[in-house]
Amino acid sequence: MGQNLIKFAKIILQKGGLVIFPTETVYGIGGNANNPKAVKLIYDKKKRPTNNPIICHFSSIKKVHENFFLNDTDITLAKKFWPGPLTLILKKKPDSKITSLVSNRSLWVGCRIPSNKIALKLLNSIDFPIAAPSANINTKTSVTIIDDLDPILKKNIFTLDNGSSKLGLESTVIKTSKKDIKILRLGSLTEETIKNKIRKYKIIIVNKTRLSPGNQRKHYSPKKTLRMNVKNIKLGEGLLNFGKNNLKSKIINLNLSKKRNLKEASKKFYHYLNLIDNSKCEKISVAPIPNKGLGKVINDRLKKASYKKKIR
Ligand code: TXA
Ligand code: MG
Numbered sequence: 001m002g003q004n005l006i007k008f009a010k011i012i013l014q015k016g017g018l019v020i021f022p023t024e025t026v027y028g029i030g031g032n033a034n035n036p037k038a039v040k041l042i043y044d045k046k047k048r049p050t051n052n053p054i055i056c057h058f059s060s061i062k063k064v065h066e067n068f069f070l071n072d073t074d075i076t077l078a079k080k081f082w083p084g085p086l087t088l089i090l091k092k093k094p095d096s097k098i099t100s101l102v103s104n105r106s107l108w109v110g111c112r113i114p115s116n117k118i119a120l121k122l123l124n125s126i127d128f129p130i131a132a133p134s135a136n137i138n139t140k141t142s143v144t145i146i147d148d149l150d151p152i153l154k155k156n157i158f159t160l161d162n163g164s165s166k167l168g169l170e171s172t173v174i175k176t177s178k179k180d181i182k183i184l185r186l187g188s189l190t191e192e193t194i195k196n197k198i199r200k201y202k203i204i205i206v207n208k209t210r211l212s213p214g215n216q217r218k219h220y221s222p223k224k225t226l227r228m229n230v231k232n233i234k235l236g237e238g239l240l241n242f243g244k245n246n247l248k249s250k251i252i253n254l255n256l257s258k259k260r261n262l263k264e265a266s267k268k269f270y271h272y273l274n275l276i277d278n279s280k281c282e283k284i285s286v287a288p289i290p291n292k293g294l295g296k297v298i299n300d301r302l303k304k305a306s307y308k309k310k311i312r
Contacts, residue, residue, distance in 0.1 A: 018030065020157050022161075023132075024085060026144055026169070028134060055171070087111065089173065091108055108175075145163070164267065166267070169188045179202060180204055219301075223277050233247055238253075239286075
């Protein structure tokens with residue numbers, strides 16, 4: 001990508017505007033994290049309630065240290081997994097310039113250093129962090145390829161196109177203590193990978209909305225009704241398949257990974273879901289996906305996508 005495009009994005013951010021940019025997980029819609037007006041714009045554009053906090057993106061651990069307190073567990077995780085798909089919830093220092101709007105006035109803020117080269121170049125060109133949620137309208141699916149961006153969201157917003165996201169599932173959101181690691185949102189950095197690299201800490205998966213407001217039951221949702229773990233395909237359903245089996249839709253068939261490779265499935269997940277959502281089928285059916293590693297993350301997203309509000 002040309003330096004000029006990054007320079008252009010930098011100027012927009014400096015002026016308080018928003019930019020859609022690539023990360024290794026999913027595309028983000030970002031603004032100057034120190035500028036309350038820019039952060040307010042993000043909430044408005046995304047139609048996101050302001051009690052659901054936004055992650056701040058940094059270029060280096062040094063910049064994170066300038067703004068936040070890190071305990072030993074945070075430092076261990078940061079050294080192992082940054083830059084990369086790890087978001088740490090950290091306590092802000094009193095002299096940090098980051099607006100309290102990013103975290104619903106709480107001192108605890110989600111922070112991450114992305115590994116995508118364009119994201120890092122952009123972050124290195126400015127002297128403030130970028131506040132950025134995933135580039136989708138609230139409760140809808142994240143975006144891993146520019147063509148899938150919602151036309152309303154992207155209207156009048158400058159976009160840095162970097163092809164398809166390398167990982168395809170969002171970052172793992174973590175809050176630590178001296179002894180344990182709490183996973184508030186499952187993501188591209190799996191529990192298994194953390195366990196393999198760091199044995200010292202107990203890992204707890206928390207699914208409470210109070211700790212991670214993004215864990216609403218309905219989230220990551222396509223427009224159409226979705227069924228997961230299907231054993232057969234009903235009339236009118238499109239199929240998001242995995243591996244080799246006898247499942248077949250008469251309308252649309254897409255396979256996340258014929259070889260049952262969960263990395264490949266993660267990378268294709270949101271784009272394929274979007275293609276089926278925009279096809280002629282009435283409903284979406286999804287084949288069973290093994291509930292381990294990245295499969296557990298995909299199943300978490302599918303569960304939220306298939307959530308139906310009970311009519312009382
Ligand atoms: O991979 C990613 O994390 C992408 C890219 C763009 O970085 N971003 C992303 O942001 O997925 P968003 O806003 O769509 O999801 C952030 C999640 C939400 O579930 C939110 O509730 C949680 O992180 N979160 C953010 N800040 C938090 C905080 N201070 N305390 C607790 N949870 C927080
Ligand atoms: Mg999101």
